[in-house]
Amino acid sequence: MMDTLCVVIDLSVKHWQRSATASDQPLSLPAFLIQLVAFLNAYSAGSSDNALAVFAAFPGKSLMLYSSTDTQPQSTTVSGPNSYPPFQLLDDAVVSSIIHHLESLSDSEQEAPCPLVGALTKALCFINRLTLDHNTNTSNAEGLDPIALPDPRVLILSVSPDITSSYIPIMNSIFSAQKLKVTIDACQLSGPDSVFLQQAAHLTGGSYLYLERRDALLQHLTMTFLPSPSVRGAIAVPTQDKVDFRAACFCHKNIVDIGFVCSVCLSIFCQPVPVCSTCRTKFPMKTLQRLNASRPPAQPRPAPIGTNGVSKANGSSYGTPA
Amino acid sequence: MPSVEENPLESLENVKTHALLPFLHQQSATALSRLYTSPSSCLSIFRLLTPVERQIVMNILWLESAIPLSTMAAWVTIDGKKLYERSLETLSQLHILSQYPMKLLLNSTFKSSLRHAITGGGTTGSFGVPATKDPKHSPPTVESLDGYALERWETILHYMVSSGTGQLPTKPSTGVLYLLKESGLMSGSQNFEPQITSEGFQFLLHSPHDQLWELLLQYLHMVERRSMDLVEVISFLLMLSTMELGREYSTENLSQTQKVMLEDLRDYGLIWQRRPSSKRFSPTRLATTLTSSSEGSSLSTLAPTQATGLGNSSSNALTRSKGTGAGIGGGAAGGGAGSGNQQGFIILETNYRVYAYTDNPLQTAVLNLFVSLKYRFPNLVVGSITRESVKKALNNGISSEQIISYLLTHAHPQMRKFNPMIPVTVQDQIRLWELEKNRLKSDSGFLYTSFQSQADYEYVLNYAKELGVVLWENNAKRCFFAHEEGHGNIKSFIERRRTAGQGQ
The missing domain is CATH 3.40.50.410 (von Willebrand factor, type A domain)
Structure with missing residues (x-):
C-alpha cells in the first residue's frame, strides 16, 4: 500500500x-x-x-x-x-x-x-x-x-x-x-x-x-x-468539535458574521448592494431598503429574509465563487 | 477520504504478513535485542510491519516513559479494536513492545535504534560504510548491476524449470544447488541430476519478491544448521536493504560471518563484486528492494531498465517483463514509468489460445509448464491451454488457482481492459479440469458381508449409520462398507450381539 x-x-x-x-x-x-x-x-x-x-x-x-x-x-x-x-x-x-x-x-x-x-x-x-x-x-x-x-x-x-x-x-x-x-x-x-x-x-x-x-x-x-x-x-485522530464556517465577503474581503448572498450566483457581500458585482444582477430598490433597515447596527440578530437577498449567518452553506 | 466500502478497514485487515516476521517470532528475546542494536535492522523491520502496527510504534517512539494501555486505547475506534489488539500482540511477539500487556513501552534498544535511524547520527555504522573512491575502476553502473542481478536470478529459475527436460542450461553454483535441494524445491542425490519437485513448480509461479524471500528464509534456516551467527546474518540482509543502489561499500567493517555471506549472496545476485577477493561490494536492486512492498517488486523494476550487459541469454529489454508493480512513485523505482510493457505480456483468448509477447527463455519455460506451445517467433510465443497441458501441470503439483493467478499478474495491458480480465470460460474450465482430477477419492475401511439374516444385517447397519461411518451399502447382497474409524466399535458390537444371541 x-x-x-x-x-x-x-x-x-x-x-x-x-x-x-x-x-x-x-x-x-x-x-x-x-x-x-x-x-x-x-x-x-x-x-x-x-x-x-x-x-x-x-x-x-x-x-x-x-x-x-x-x-x-x-x-x-x-x-x-x-x-x-x-x-x-x-x-x-x-x-x-x-x-x-x-x-x-x-x-x-x-x-x-x-x-x-x-x-x-x-x-x-x-x-x-x-x-x-x-x-x-x-x-x-x-x-x-x-x-x-x-x-x-x-x-x-x-x-x-x-x-x-x-x-x-x-x-x-x-x-x-x-x-x-x-x-x-x-x-x-x-x-x-x-x-x-x-x-x-x-x-x-x-x-x-x-x-x-x-x-x-x-x-x-x-x-x-x-x-x-x-x-x-482504526486509530482515530483529533477532529474539530466546532468549525468556524464564516465566509469572507467578495467586496471587501472581510470575514463576516452576517452576509448578504446574491440569490442568483450566491456571491457573498457584507452589505446590501444594488447590483451584484459578480453576475450583474440588479436588485429592486425596495428590497435594499428593507434589508438596510433591518441590518443590526451593533449586535447580530437573525437577518430578515428578502425576496432577492438571502441572509447568511453562521451556517454550513458556502458560496460558490465565480 | 476512504472510498465507500462495506468495511472501511478491509484494506487494513487484508495486509499480508511478511514472510520474515513469523521467522523472527521464533527467535529468542536476547537474539532480537541484539538484532535491534542496529538502526538499519530496526528501520527495515519497521517497514515490514502493517500500517496500524507502524502507527502504534510511531505514536510511542518519542515518549520516554511507559503509558497505560487505556490512554492509547482511547484513540482506537470501535471497528478497529480487534485489529489494534492483534497489532499489539504481534509487536509484543517481536519484543518491540516490552511491557505489554501491562503498559505500552517500546523495547529500549529498539527505541533508541529507530530514533537513530530516523534522525541520523549515532556511531553504529549500520547503514554500510561506503568505500573510498577507487582510482582504477569507476563504480558499476546501475544498468550493469541490474543486468548482473537478473542474469544470476534467471540462471537459478531457468535451471529449475528446465531440469528433467533434457536441456542443459547453465548450472548455478554448488551453494545455490545445495540450497535448492535443502529447501525441498529440487530433489536428487549425488549421482543424479536434481529434479524439480512439486513445491518447486509452485515456487516458479510466485512473484519474484516472494521467491526471493522464500529462498532467503531457507538460507536462514540453513544458517542455523551451519552454526553461523543468525543475528549477524539477518542484520546483514536488512542492512543491504537500506543501502543505496549503484554505490560501492567497503567490506572491512564486516564481521567474519558476513564476509562468508558475501559469497553466497553473490551467487543469488544480491551483491556484486569485481573479484571474489575484492575489498568492496555493491548491492544490486534485488538487495536494495528487499523490504519494499511486494507490489512494487524488485525484479519488475529490474526488467525494463536492463538492456546491456546481458550478452548470452537474451536481449530485447522491452519485452521482458515481470511482476505487477507499476511502481509509481516507488522511491527506488525511478525508471518505472514509460513502457507499458512492464505490466505483462500474456494475452489469453476465450478459445484458450495464449499469445505471450516475450523472448525470454525463462518466461517461455514457465509458460510451458501449463500451456502447450505451438509456434515461436522472435518476440512472440503462441500456444493454447489444453486439457493435457493443464493436467500435466496439475500432476506436477501446481494448482488451478496458481495458474490463474499467474495469468492474472502477467496479463498484457490490452487484457486489463476486460472485466473479468481472464475469460470466465477459460477460468472455469481450468478449475473443472482440476476437479476432474479429484473425482476419485479413496478411503480405507472394512467390508462387512455374509450376514446370517436380513435382521442381523439391518441391526448392524443401523448401528454403523448412527456412528456415521457407512460409506457404501448394498441391501440385496447384505453387505456394507464402513470407514476404518468405526471398525473397532462395529466389531465389538457384532461380538456383543453374537454372545447375547448364544446366551439366549
Missing part, C-alpha cells in the same frame, strides 16, 4: 519571528525544522513506496522543495555510514533550500504576504499529475473514469493568520481537492485560529489542529498527521 503526502510549509519571515519571540512557548524556525524533518523521515520510513513532496510558501512566491518521485541526481554529498541515504537526501534538500531562499530575500521582500494558497495549488497539481501517471501506468489508459490514487493528502503547516483576500482561491482549491479525493490536513502552529484552514480540513475529511503545546510539536504531528486516512479508520 502506498501513500501520497504533500506538505505545505508557511515560511512567513514576519510571523516566524513573532512565533520565536512569543512570551508563552516560543517556537523558532530552526526548532520547527528539526522536528519537521523527523516527521518527514518517519513518514518515509513507513514504506519506500510512500510518495512525498514538500512545498514552501516564501514571502511573495511558492516553490516545490523536494519530491520523492523526481529522479534525483546521484547524491553529491556522501552520506555517512550512520544514516539512511534517502533520509539524508530529503533533509538536505528541504533544509538547505529553505535556508538558501530565506537568505536571498531582501528586507522589503520579507514583508510580502506568503501565498499559502499558491503552494496548496501546486501541491494539488502535483497530486493530479501523479494520478494521471498512475492511470496511464495501469489498466486505465483509455477512457473510463480516472482511478484516484490511494489516500492522497496535503498537510498545511501554517503560522500566519488568514489572508482574507485569498478566500476565493482557497475555496476553489478545496473543491478541486474534493474532486481529486484529496484529504487536506491543517495545523496552525501559532497566531490566531485559521478560519479557512478549518473549513478546508472539514470539507475534505481531514483534521485541523491548533497547536497548543508547541514543545510537543513532533508528538502532535505524529499522532495527528502521520496516519494515512485508511489507518485513521
Whole structure:
C-alpha cells in the first residue's frame, strides 16, 4: 500500500519571528525544522513506496522543495555510514533550500504576504499529475473514469493568520481537492485560529489542529498527521468539535458574521448592494431598503429574509465563487 | 477520504504478513535485542510491519516513559479494536513492545535504534560504510548491476524449470544447488541430476519478491544448521536493504560471518563484486528492494531498465517483463514509468489460445509448464491451454488457482481492459479440469458381508449409520462398507450381539 503526502510549509519571515519571540512557548524556525524533518523521515520510513513532496510558501512566491518521485541526481554529498541515504537526501534538500531562499530575500521582500494558497495549488497539481501517471501506468489508459490514487493528502503547516483576500482561491482549491479525493490536513502552529484552514480540513475529511503545546510539536504531528486516512479508520485522530464556517465577503474581503448572498450566483457581500458585482444582477430598490433597515447596527440578530437577498449567518452553506 | 466500502478497514485487515516476521517470532528475546542494536535492522523491520502496527510504534517512539494501555486505547475506534489488539500482540511477539500487556513501552534498544535511524547520527555504522573512491575502476553502473542481478536470478529459475527436460542450461553454483535441494524445491542425490519437485513448480509461479524471500528464509534456516551467527546474518540482509543502489561499500567493517555471506549472496545476485577477493561490494536492486512492498517488486523494476550487459541469454529489454508493480512513485523505482510493457505480456483468448509477447527463455519455460506451445517467433510465443497441458501441470503439483493467478499478474495491458480480465470460460474450465482430477477419492475401511439374516444385517447397519461411518451399502447382497474409524466399535458390537444371541 502506498501513500501520497504533500506538505505545505508557511515560511512567513514576519510571523516566524513573532512565533520565536512569543512570551508563552516560543517556537523558532530552526526548532520547527528539526522536528519537521523527523516527521518527514518517519513518514518515509513507513514504506519506500510512500510518495512525498514538500512545498514552501516564501514571502511573495511558492516553490516545490523536494519530491520523492523526481529522479534525483546521484547524491553529491556522501552520506555517512550512520544514516539512511534517502533520509539524508530529503533533509538536505528541504533544509538547505529553505535556508538558501530565506537568505536571498531582501528586507522589503520579507514583508510580502506568503501565498499559502499558491503552494496548496501546486501541491494539488502535483497530486493530479501523479494520478494521471498512475492511470496511464495501469489498466486505465483509455477512457473510463480516472482511478484516484490511494489516500492522497496535503498537510498545511501554517503560522500566519488568514489572508482574507485569498478566500476565493482557497475555496476553489478545496473543491478541486474534493474532486481529486484529496484529504487536506491543517495545523496552525501559532497566531490566531485559521478560519479557512478549518473549513478546508472539514470539507475534505481531514483534521485541523491548533497547536497548543508547541514543545510537543513532533508528538502532535505524529499522532495527528502521520496516519494515512485508511489507518485513521482504526486509530482515530483529533477532529474539530466546532468549525468556524464564516465566509469572507467578495467586496471587501472581510470575514463576516452576517452576509448578504446574491440569490442568483450566491456571491457573498457584507452589505446590501444594488447590483451584484459578480453576475450583474440588479436588485429592486425596495428590497435594499428593507434589508438596510433591518441590518443590526451593533449586535447580530437573525437577518430578515428578502425576496432577492438571502441572509447568511453562521451556517454550513458556502458560496460558490465565480 | 476512504472510498465507500462495506468495511472501511478491509484494506487494513487484508495486509499480508511478511514472510520474515513469523521467522523472527521464533527467535529468542536476547537474539532480537541484539538484532535491534542496529538502526538499519530496526528501520527495515519497521517497514515490514502493517500500517496500524507502524502507527502504534510511531505514536510511542518519542515518549520516554511507559503509558497505560487505556490512554492509547482511547484513540482506537470501535471497528478497529480487534485489529489494534492483534497489532499489539504481534509487536509484543517481536519484543518491540516490552511491557505489554501491562503498559505500552517500546523495547529500549529498539527505541533508541529507530530514533537513530530516523534522525541520523549515532556511531553504529549500520547503514554500510561506503568505500573510498577507487582510482582504477569507476563504480558499476546501475544498468550493469541490474543486468548482473537478473542474469544470476534467471540462471537459478531457468535451471529449475528446465531440469528433467533434457536441456542443459547453465548450472548455478554448488551453494545455490545445495540450497535448492535443502529447501525441498529440487530433489536428487549425488549421482543424479536434481529434479524439480512439486513445491518447486509452485515456487516458479510466485512473484519474484516472494521467491526471493522464500529462498532467503531457507538460507536462514540453513544458517542455523551451519552454526553461523543468525543475528549477524539477518542484520546483514536488512542492512543491504537500506543501502543505496549503484554505490560501492567497503567490506572491512564486516564481521567474519558476513564476509562468508558475501559469497553466497553473490551467487543469488544480491551483491556484486569485481573479484571474489575484492575489498568492496555493491548491492544490486534485488538487495536494495528487499523490504519494499511486494507490489512494487524488485525484479519488475529490474526488467525494463536492463538492456546491456546481458550478452548470452537474451536481449530485447522491452519485452521482458515481470511482476505487477507499476511502481509509481516507488522511491527506488525511478525508471518505472514509460513502457507499458512492464505490466505483462500474456494475452489469453476465450478459445484458450495464449499469445505471450516475450523472448525470454525463462518466461517461455514457465509458460510451458501449463500451456502447450505451438509456434515461436522472435518476440512472440503462441500456444493454447489444453486439457493435457493443464493436467500435466496439475500432476506436477501446481494448482488451478496458481495458474490463474499467474495469468492474472502477467496479463498484457490490452487484457486489463476486460472485466473479468481472464475469460470466465477459460477460468472455469481450468478449475473443472482440476476437479476432474479429484473425482476419485479413496478411503480405507472394512467390508462387512455374509450376514446370517436380513435382521442381523439391518441391526448392524443401523448401528454403523448412527456412528456415521457407512460409506457404501448394498441391501440385496447384505453387505456394507464402513470407514476404518468405526471398525473397532462395529466389531465389538457384532461380538456383543453374537454372545447375547448364544446366551439366549
